[in-house]
Amino acid sequence: MVKRVFGYLKGTLRLGLFYSRDAQPCMRAFIDSDWAGCYDTRVSTSGNFFFLGESCISWLSKKQPTVATSSCEAEYRAVFTATVECIWLRRLLIDLCMEIDDATHILTDSQSALAIARNPVFHARTKHIEVHYHYVRERLHAGDIDLVYVPTQDNVADIFTKALSREKFETFRKALGLLSCGG
């Protein structure tokens, strides 16, 4: 596998992230998770990335700390990880004297994670989710974040949680703002 990654890097040596000069200071995030993706421990993986304007400024692909008992729970944890990162990035932007009034849109392809975040009732299947994941709800009410649905086929964060076919991989790679700098 290491060899494959190197093979890929060799073919795409001069790819880099593009940052536009006239970027709009508008932040958005895409998130995704797989469910029980690790064959040995059945732990899920979270993935997220943040756009500022059209440029990618932060991304992550990480094994979750505990086993999620449903895909909804795994997705909800991915929402949590993204919320924490989002709050940090918003503070960083404020330190750089940028004005951010609107809630940052977090785009997820999981309707069920959206439902849990919006509905403050403990459901039978979610009552075991640790309290700190309900941080998401608090931030949602405070107006720092807003969760928005995105269809799976348009969810670019897929690139951080699964192996993709060539066609899909290249489309998402372009969406991340990875361009070749020639030479």
Next chain:
Amino acid sequence: MHLIALGFICSPIESTLYVRKDGIDLIVFVLYVDDILLTGSCDAKVDMFIADLQCSFDVTHLGLLNYYLGIQFVSVVGGTIMHQAKYIEKLLQRFGFEDCKPISTPVDVGFRFSIEDANDAFDTSIYQQVVGCLISACNTRPDIQYGVSKLSRFMHSPGTRH
């Protein structure tokens, strides 16, 4: 400390970042050990600040940003591209992958990563070095992040399949 005396404020959430507001203009100062990255909304004020800094310290002005912490910066129409071609080239040489065949995606669809593939005879130290270097390469390459994060789960017990 000198920066604070000059009216900069150190960001409470990112200790390498210092910002100064001059009316509507802004100077942003990033300090990593002895490497400085400087920018601002007004060129004249940035130049003035560099002159100030040169009075107090032995500072070399390297001009426009093109190389910082192993990352190369290229100006293109409408913006800048950040890449690590030099670094990746060095890695290919260092670990003997110069001649490997270029492939279109970094992770094989359906490849099953498992701890059961661990192999005692395999050199753990080399594997850790390789993956460590790949993690640095992720700085400008979100496209390999997923593959590298999967590989890094076997740092303690790699096998030939990894």
